[in-house]
Amino acid sequence: AAGVIQSPRHLIKEKRETATLKCYPIPRHDTVYWYQQGPGQDPQFLISFYEKMQSDKGSIPDRFSAQQFSDYHSELNMSSLELGDSALYFCASSFQNSAKNIQYFGAGTRLSVL
């Protein structure tokens, strides 16, 4: 079965550079979530989109922005990167009208800021 696809899997950037992370949800899923997991930390919710509209927002820095496109894929744009942005970034997708509303996670993008 198709899973959530994230690209790239690994990304190395310098301070003050920009990065774009991509997420392709499971087919027919209408909701995308982004989470950040720092080294030794638990995943923290950043932002979510339902039907291309932002549905919820967590502790996402103003330097980050995200959107969901007409094909339901999502991109997380990160500017003015800081050392503290080094983390695993997970994308999850779900079908909002499902009774269970299970979130299915991708394998993550590991971002290293040098």
Next chain:
Amino acid sequence: DAKTTQPNSMESNEEEPVHLPCNHSTISGTDYIHWYRQLPSQGPEYVIHGLTSNVNNRMASLAIAEDRKSSTLILHRATLRDAAVYYCILRAPPGGSEKLVFGKGTKLTVNP
């Protein structure tokens, strides 16, 4: 967001049952109890969820206390593949906030 409390770590032997506890004394009447796990170097993975009644699926069982202030995830026969961090998460019913709020979780070690 309602808070959950779990032991930092637990240890089990292969092929033995494992009971992972979770306290959620401030749970609201409409909160669902979800369990996710995160295997090393992987994204979190759904395990099971419930509201009031005990639940079983192919991965695990979920036992919910009558007052709903605590629950227990039961792995009937632990395997080495079950070594992971297990998260107990309270979620609003469908239509509410759908985000997952991860707490500290329980790191399960399975000994061969």
